[in-house]
Amino acid sequence: MVQELAQTGNEFTAMSLHLGLAVSALKEATDWLYTNAPNDPNAAPAGATPYLRMFSTIVGGYLLAKSALKAKNLLAAGDSDKGFLSAKIITANFFVAQIMPQATALLGPVTEGADTLFAITEEQLSA
Amino acid sequence: MGEYVAPLKDMRFVLNNIVDLNALSKLEGFEHAESDVVDAVLEEAGKFATNVLSPINKSGDLQGSQVKDAVVTTPDGWVDAYAQFVEGGWNGISAPEEFDGGGLPSAVALATVEMWNSANLAFSLCPLLTQGAIESLLAHGTEQQQQTYLKKLVSGEWAATMNLTESQAGSDVGALRSKAEPAEDGSWRISGQKIFITYGDHELSENIIHLVLARTPGAPAGTRGISLFIVPKFLVNDDGSLGARNDLKCVSLEEKIGIHASPTAVMSYGDEGNCVGYLIGGENKGMACMFTMMNSARLNVGVQGLAIAERAYQQAVEYARERKQGQGPGMPNGEMAPIINHADVRRMLMTMKANIEAMRCLIYLNGECLDKAHHHPDETVRAESMGMAELLTPMSKAGRLILGSNWHLLAYKYTVAWALSKRPVLANIIAMLVFCQFTREPTAFRRWILLAENWVLTAVRP
Numbered sequence: 001m002v003q004e005l006a007q008t009g010n011e012f013t014a015m016s017l018h019l020g021l022a023v024s025a026l027k028e029a030t031d032w033l034y035t036n037a038p039n040d041p042n043a044a045p046a047g048a049t050p051y052l053r054m055f056s057t058i059v060g061g062y063l064l065a066k067s068a069l070k071a072k073n074l075l076a077a078g079d080s081d082k083g084f085l086s087a088k089i090i091t092a093n094f095f096v097a098q099i100m101p102q103a104t105a106l107l108g109p110v111t112e113g114a115d116t117l118f119a120i121t122e123e124q125l126s127a
Numbered sequence: 128m129g130e131y132v133a134p135l136k137d138m139r140f141v142l143n144n145i146v147d148l149n150a151l152s153k154l155e156g157f158e159h160a161e162s163d164v165v166d167a168v169l170e171e172a173g174k175f176a177t178n179v180l181s182p183i184n185k186s187g188d189l190q191g192s193q194v195k196d197a198v199v200t201t202p203d204g205w206v207d208a209y210a211q212f213v214e215g216g217w218n219g220i221s222a223p224e225e226f227d228g229g230g231l232p233s234a235v236a237l238a239t240v241e242m243w244n245s246a247n248l249a250f251s252l253c254p255l256l257t258q259g260a261i262e263s264l265l266a267h268g269t270e271q272q273q274q275t276y277l278k279k280l281v282s283g284e285w286a287a288t289m290n291l292t293e294s295q296a297g298s299d300v301g302a303l304r305s306k307a308e309p310a311e312d313g314s315w316r317i318s319g320q321k322i323f324i325t326y327g328d329h330e331l332s333e334n335i336i337h338l339v340l341a342r343t344p345g346a347p348a349g350t351r352g353i354s355l356f357i358v359p360k361f362l363v364n365d366d367g368s369l370g371a372r373n374d375l376k377c378v379s380l381e382e383k384i385g386i387h388a389s390p391t392a393v394m395s396y397g398d399e400g401n402c403v404g405y406l407i408g409g410e411n412k413g414m415a416c417m418f419t420m421m422n423s424a425r426l427n428v429g430v431q432g433l434a435i436a437e438r439a440y441q442q443a444v445e446y447a448r449e450r451k452q453g454q455g456p457g458m459p460n461g462e463m464a465p466i467i468n469h470a471d472v473r474r475m476l477m478t479m480k481a482n483i484e485a486m487r488c489l490i491y492l493n494g495e496c497l498d499k500a501h502h503h504p505d506e507t508v509r510a511e512s513m514g515m516a517e518l519l520t521p522m523s524k525a526g527r528l529i530l531g532s533n534w535h536l537l538a539y540k541y542t543v544a545w546a547l548s549k550r551p552v553l554a555n556i557i558a559m560l561v562f563c564q565f566t567r568e569p570t571a572f573r574r575w576i577l578l579a580e581n582w583v584l585t586a587v588r589p
Contacts, residue, residue, distance in 0.1 A: 056522040060485030063145055067488060070144040084136055088484075095481035098474075 011072070011089060015065050018096040018104075022058045025107040029054060032111045042114035050109040057103035061096045068092035129445060130181040131246040131438055133173035137487060138238045139166065145488045146234045146495040154502040156223065157232050165235050168220070172239040175215060179208050180246035187249055187388030192329070197376040199328040199390045208250060209283070209331040217243075218254050218283030222261055226277045232502075233423070234494035237430055241487075244434030249388035253286055253326045255427055260287030260338050262420040263355070267408035275363055276336055286332040290321040290339040290358075290394060291417065300414070301349035305341035305396065307356060307404060317341055317358055317404040318397030320378070327392025328360075328377035334369060335360040339396060339404060340413050353413035356404035358396065374402040422520055426493055429523030433486045440479045447472050486523075493519040 029051060036043040071088035079085060142148045143162060152160035183204035190202040212218060221236035222228025243251040261280050264273055279285040296302035305319025317339055328335065337358040346352030362370040374397055381391040396402045408416040447467035455464030466472045496519060499512035 052521060052525050056489070056525050057485075059489055059519070059522060060482070063488035063492065064481065064485050067140070067144060067484070071140075081136075084140075088140070091477070091481050091484055094477050095485060099478065099481060 011093070012065075012068070015068065015093060015096050018100055019061060019065055022061060022096075022100050022104045025104045026054060026058050029107050029110045036113070040113065042118070046112075046114035046117055047110040050106045054103045054106040054110060057100055061092075061100040061103075064088075064092040064095045129441075130177050131184075131242075131441065133169070133176055133242045133245070134437060135169055135173055137484060138169060138241070138491075141487050141491050142234060142238065146491050148232075148234070151232045151234065151495065151498055154232075154498070155504070156230055156502050157498070159230055160232050160235060165231070168231070168235065169238055171215070172217065172242050175211070175217065176242040176246035179211055180243060180250055183208060184247040184249070187247070188385070189387070191382075191387035192380060192390035194328070194377055194380045194390070194392075197328070197378070199330070199377055199380065199392070201329050201331060201390065202388045205250065205329075205388065206331055208247075209253065212254070213283040216282075218257065219261075219281035222281040223265070226273070226281045228281045232494070232498040233426075234491050234498055237426070237491055237494045240427065240430050241434045241437070241490075244431050245438040247388075248431065248435065249386040251431075252386065252389045253329070253331065254283065256289055256325050257283065257285075257287040258427070259289050259420045259424060260336055262423060263338060263407065263416055266419045267355075267412075267416045269407075272357065272405065272407060275367070276357065276359075279334070280336060284332060285334040285336055286326060286329070287336040287338065288324050288327055288394075289417075289420075290324055290337055292321060292323050293319065294322055300340070301351075301353070303340060303342065303353065305339065307341040307343050307354060307406075309343070310403075315341075315343075315356060315404045315406060316397060316400065317356055317375075317402040318400070319395075321394045321396070323381065324392045324394045326390055327394045329390055333361075334363070337375065337394070337396075338407070340417065341404070343410055346411055350414045352411055354410050355407050355413040355416040357407050358402065358404040362403060374399045422497065422516065425520050425524045426490065426497070429486070429490050429493070429520075429525075433483065433490055436479065436483050436486070440476070440483055443479065444476060447476060489519065490523045493523045 029047075033044060033047060033051065068089045068091075071085040075082065075085050142165065148160060148162055148165060151157050152162075183202070187202040187205065192199055192201050194200075216229060217239060219227065220229035220231050220239060221233050222230075224230040240251070240255075243254070257280055261277065264277055264280070268276070276285070280287055290305075291300055291303070293303050293305065296304070303319075305317065305321065307315040307317050310316055319339075319341060321339065324337075326335075327337075337360065339356045339358045340353050341356055342352050343354050346354070358373065358375060360373055360375065362373055364370045376395055376398070377390075378393040378395050381393070383389065383391050396404075444467075448465055450466050451463035452466055453463060453469065454460070455468045458464060467476070493516060496512045496516035500509050500516055503509050503512060
């Protein structure tokens, strides 16, 4: 998908770049969890919510990128609904450039583990 | 503010380009899923949502359902809308044709469910609950139970409820205390009180089939000792006609923000000691039965998030185009520009639009995976599809995490438009967020770790 986007041309270069970074980060986060979860019972629960958000957003970006490619192909094949189809491409670009990078950045929070969560005592939380 | 208009173009785009509708229509049981048939179905569904469901949304929320002497009355227009819903065959469009269902894939049904929820969330909860019972019966009912209950539940002539929660047993379902005592004829006598029962009583259908979790004598403690029972409001005679009124009743209704029209009941079973129930799925297998329909329940909650966001977005765009505040760059003094010209409003609208379109792809894809998991002839494909569905389900449900930023535009819009009495729709938005709040799923997480690698590798495959 990333290569396909890169090959398709100008509108999709940035999309390809962002998606590549996102998937890479997701893989790294997954590997980290895979490695650490069996040894540290808090690793997965601590990272679960940012990981879920990361995964969902990147899947969303991937699906919108796929939609954009399809829209491009439909336009090239002569589909007359230019307004709708070009909006698909524009929207996909917005998502991968503006929304998805926030998910890419969640690699840090996911892989930080549970230390900061439990370093604070219950008394400190209640104070 | 205008009525809801179904975003048919985008729904069709997703069904034809992200979901492979064409391929689905080749699977056994989905012969009706061809593009042009689906197009017509979606068109009709859109009309129903706009013309019948949307107009009674606000009035229904303001009026709310009422209970008097254990009898519930739904808001004006509800009975008529439900009758049209049943007549249109909407309740059972994805149920098997064997039971008079429409036999359409869930990917397509999800689009219609999205429409009902966008148009009228409170109304949609009724068929949602009936759907759970249909699935439980299909998966776990005996042939006789299926013959007795399924056709009318599929058509919607009878509605259903799911009864799990008690005042001391919420997230910890295992703490429930409702009891089932065996009767001589093989049936059971149910007793106990259940709370938060959506559509626990109403006058929309001539019968309501309650599915109730209860504990049989000697059952182990916790979730391993729970059984599931079919407890009809009216007992059903052998010839299918309605018999005696069962010993169960609606005690009171809750006030649930955003969905006042939906009667959320406290139900009391067996006050007179004569509440008849029928075991479904085997003793102590209650949780397994419930979990059968959990996957689709979770997916449906995701659809609710998507639906509300879409409705809110439509209203937000309409508002942003009309509402004039502030002078735009280069405009003459004293003239105000519509706020849609403000860069930050554009950002909010684009964020909503992009998130909504992403979630629509994800959720319909999730539905397609479930369809393939159940209908594909190849066992490997079925297993892989199920795996993918399990991976996607928490993501579908977690729509809130992606759609959370929608709140900013809504807050802005409603701060300014408060005087125009948007309360019901605002409350609907809050309801969406609240619903989604309850749907986190840490336990699915473990499976992800195993499936995630596969998915990521697939995603990067050129």
